[in-house]
Amino acid sequence: MSETNGTSEAHPRLRAVLDGIPTYKPGKPAAAADADGPTAYKLSSNENPFPPLPGVMERAVEAAGGFNRYPDMACTGLMEELAARFGVPVSHLATGTGSVGVAQSLLQATSGPGDEVIYAWRSFEAYPIITQVSGATAVPVPLTDGDVHDLEAMAAAITERTRLIFVCNPNNPTGTVVRRAELERFLDRVPGDVLVVLDEAYREFIRDEQVPDGIELHRDRPNVAVLRTFSKAYGLAGLRVGFAVAHEPVAAALRKTAVPFGVSQIAQEAAVASLRSESALLERVDALVGERTRVYEALVGQGWTVPETQANFVWLRLGDRTTDFAAACDRAGVVVRPFAGEGVRVTIGETEANDLFLKAAEEFRKEL
Numbered sequence: 001m002s003e004t005n006g007t008s009e010a011h012p013r014l015r016a017v018l019d020g021i022p023t024y025k026p027g028k029p030a031a032a033a034d035a036d037g038p039t040a041y042k043l044s045s046n047e048n049p050f051p052p053l054p055g056v057m058e059r060a061v062e063a064a065g066g067f068n069r070y071p072d073m074a075c076t077g078l079m080e081e082l083a084a085r086f087g088v089p090v091s092h093l094a095t096g097t098g099s100v101g102v103a104q105s106l107l108q109a110t111s112g113p114g115d116e117v118i119y120a121w122r123s124f125e126a127y128p129i130i131t132q133v134s135g136a137t138a139v140p141v142p143l144t145d146g147d148v149h150d151l152e153a154m155a156a157a158i159t160e161r162t163r164l165i166f167v168c169n170p171n172n173p174t175g176t177v178v179r180r181a182e183l184e185r186f187l188d189r190v191p192g193d194v195l196v197v198l199d200e201a202y203r204e205f206i207r208d209e210q211v212p213d214g215i216e217l218h219r220d221r222p223n224v225a226v227l228r229t230f231s232k233a234y235g236l237a238g239l240r241v242g243f244a245v246a247h248e249p250v251a252a253a254l255r256k257t258a259v260p261f262g263v264s265q266i267a268q269e270a271a272v273a274s275l276r277s278e279s280a281l282l283e284r285v286d287a288l289v290g291e292r293t294r295v296y297e298a299l300v301g302q303g304w305t306v307p308e309t310q311a312n313f314v315w316l317r318l319g320d321r322t323t324d325f326a327a328a329c330d331r332a333g334v335v336v337r338p339f340a341g342e343g344v345r346v347t348i349g350e351t352e353a354n355d356l357f358l359k360a361a362e363e364f365r366k367e368l
């Protein structure tokens with residue numbers, strides 16, 4: 001056999017755009033509980049610390065009995081439930097394997113080589129990855145000094161090549177929000193043929209009444225798509241189900257670009273059960289918001305500068321102390337999410353976990 005027909009020297013040719021794409025770094029898992037050591041808590045992935053609600057669990061277990069079959073590809077039951085819950089036609093909905101799956105479909109539907117995708121930076125770390133995979137050019141726009149989206153600068157970055165703009169509200173990892181007046185002003189400046197994706201993965205944690213609901217904004221703006229997920233407030237991160245609300249041509253394009261049968265029947269049934277148990281789930285969200293206030297105030301009391309957060313996490317800008325701080329938290333039994341050289345994102349978790357984190361932060365503060 002020659003060297004070029006499948007032996008050691010030859011490699012399948014991969015797309016050049018894959019070079020240099022950062023790999024997605026998932027939040028580090030908590031270390032296995034050690035009988036003698038402290039319990040380790042995972043505050044690194046913005047998950048919901050509450051276990052599944054009993055009704056939701058039952059529905060998922062029941063659905064598991066049929067997993068020899070493919071799921072309902074159209075997610076009919078879930079689409080109907082979502083349409084009723086959010087007052088939108090089914091034709092404005094598309095589901096996917098988590099909202100990140102839907103975001104990837106949005107890129108496939110709009111952007112390719114030669115096109116530009118604008119997003120704030122730092123923001124959700126999947127944006128640069130999925131943009132580069134699409135072949136489009138990433139145009140990151142730095143956050144303001146207050147760690148908020150700089151919508152003026154983002155509007156100024158629009159060119160005739162721009163196809164999609166992400167606005168992450170609240171922003172991951174800073175927790176900061178953009179409010180109605182500034183967002184509407186921005187949307188008014190975006191050309192109608194550019195899609196604006198309002199990523200509202202943490203929508204349910206918002207208590208600032210000036211933050212608009214993207215689904216309401218989308219109604220009379222055909223170039224706005226909204227991403228929502230069952231992974232955060234609804235506690236279904238492991239089941240991978242999210243959705244978009246968008247006008248018909250965009251939602252239809254999403255249904256074309258989605259991975260066929262991507263959302264399992266277990267996920268579909270659990271999502272429907274979650275929507276029907278919304279009041280119980282939202283009570284848990286209220287409890288987390290209460291914890292968020294407690295953690296935020298304690299950190300400010302310790303002397304930290306913390307951007308006001310409307311999500312289920314807090315952001316500490318630690319610069320070159322980031323890695324040391326994350327290691328100190330590890331030793332204290334809480335795993336946080338460091339972004340080396342920038343800062344640490346800490347999910348609001350169980351009360352005990354938040355206490356351990358606050359204690360570690362207090363100790364570290366004394367050394368600064």
Ligand SMILES: Cc1ncc(COP(=O)(O)O)c(C=O)c1O
Nearest residue numbers: 098099100124172201229231242
């Ligand atoms: C801003 C933002 N969008 C989307 C996602 C993706 O969530 P999922 O794919 O689980 O719906 C995340 C998850 O961390 C996120 O922070």
